[in-house]
Amino acid sequence: MANPVMNSKNFQQQMHAGAPQPGWYQGGGQQTAPGPYGQQQSPYGQQSPYGQAQAFGAGQAAQQAAHQQSMEDAFRAPAAGAGQTGRMTYNDIVGKTALMLVLVVAGGVVGWSSPGLMIIGAIVGLVLGLVNSFKREPSPVLIMAYALAQGLFLGGISAVFDASYPGIVVQAVLGTFSVFAVMLALYTSGKFRPTPRMTKIVLAAMVGYMLFMLLNLVLTWTGVANLREGGLGLVVGAIAVLLAAYSLTLDFEMGAQGVKNGAPQKYSWTVAFGLTVTLIWLYVEILRIIAIFRSND
Numbered sequence: 001m002a003n004p005v006m007n008s009k010n011f012q013q014q015m016h017a018g019a020p021q022p023g024w025y026q027g028g029g030q031q032t033a034p035g036p037y038g039q040q041q042s043p044y045g046q047q048s049p050y051g052q053a054q055a056f057g058a059g060q061a062a063q064q065a066a067h068q069q070s071m072e073d074a075f076r077a078p079a080a081g082a083g084q085t086g087r088m089t090y091n092d093i094v095g096k097t098a099l100m101l102v103l104v105v106a107g108g109v110v111g112w113s114s115p116g117l118m119i120i121g122a123i124v125g126l127v128l129g130l131v132n133s134f135k136r137e138p139s140p141v142l143i144m145a146y147a148l149a150q151g152l153f154l155g156g157i158s159a160v161f162d163a164s165y166p167g168i169v170v171q172a173v174l175g176t177f178s179v180f181a182v183m184l185a186l187y188t189s190g191k192f193r194p195t196p197r198m199t200k201i202v203l204a205a206m207v208g209y210m211l212f213m214l215l216n217l218v219l220t221w222t223g224v225a226n227l228r229e230g231g232l233g234l235v236v237g238a239i240a241v242l243l244a245a246y247s248l249t250l251d252f253e254m255g256a257q258g259v260k261n262g263a264p265q266k267y268s269w270t271v272a273f274g275l276t277v278t279l280i281w282l283y284v285e286i287l288r289i290i291a292i293f294r295s296n297d
Contacts, residue, residue, distance in 0.1 A: 115159045117152045121155075125149040129277065139269075147276055165294045186249075187248075193253065209240060241289070
């Protein structure tokens, strides 16, 4: 995949130079969201959750990178003028993020009861995720539609996983929000903040992860092997969780800089979108890791 972040001349110049971002945004970067999902049959006679989730990581990394570029471009704009009404606040970010998660859960309820809809949710989520990532101006309607589509996918794949490993969904949800709480606590305490150098390393790692997932998708579909199983699967999953956790700090930093520098209120939708993308990725990776552990019991 052609990574829009790594191919961006401005981005490369800024990251290599370590220079602060121009305009009102002087913080870290941002990120992006999901991909298509393959299918295979499990020995138990039902759809394998691994086949459905195989390409998720690759698509997620691609959208993380695309969203990074979109946020960089939007947040280089000068602070809103006196004629513009409304400034971004933390309440705006929290409220819109909560709304996004409610929509994901609503879509998840439908997807859980009709797992076949997860393919539709995956495809629509991929398209809307990329559209929202590349748009310079946030579209609340498209962002909310993305949350609903991803909810369909998550509901369906969660139902498939739960059929094989009862209770795994609750464990994955608790794990996801535990990571979120820890990263938020570290960020707000000032003990951990994203840096230009670390962000560059993480973006490069996302590209590597994406390529690995695409290779594994081909190997899985052709019946050669599934590299996301066993010990290697746990290692790759752990790396993906670390990448997603760092991406959360990029979202926090983007929101904090937006509030500090008086960004227009509409960009709170962009921050909410980024947080939702990262939480979805984090949930799927934790779900996969728990499944590997439980399959070895």
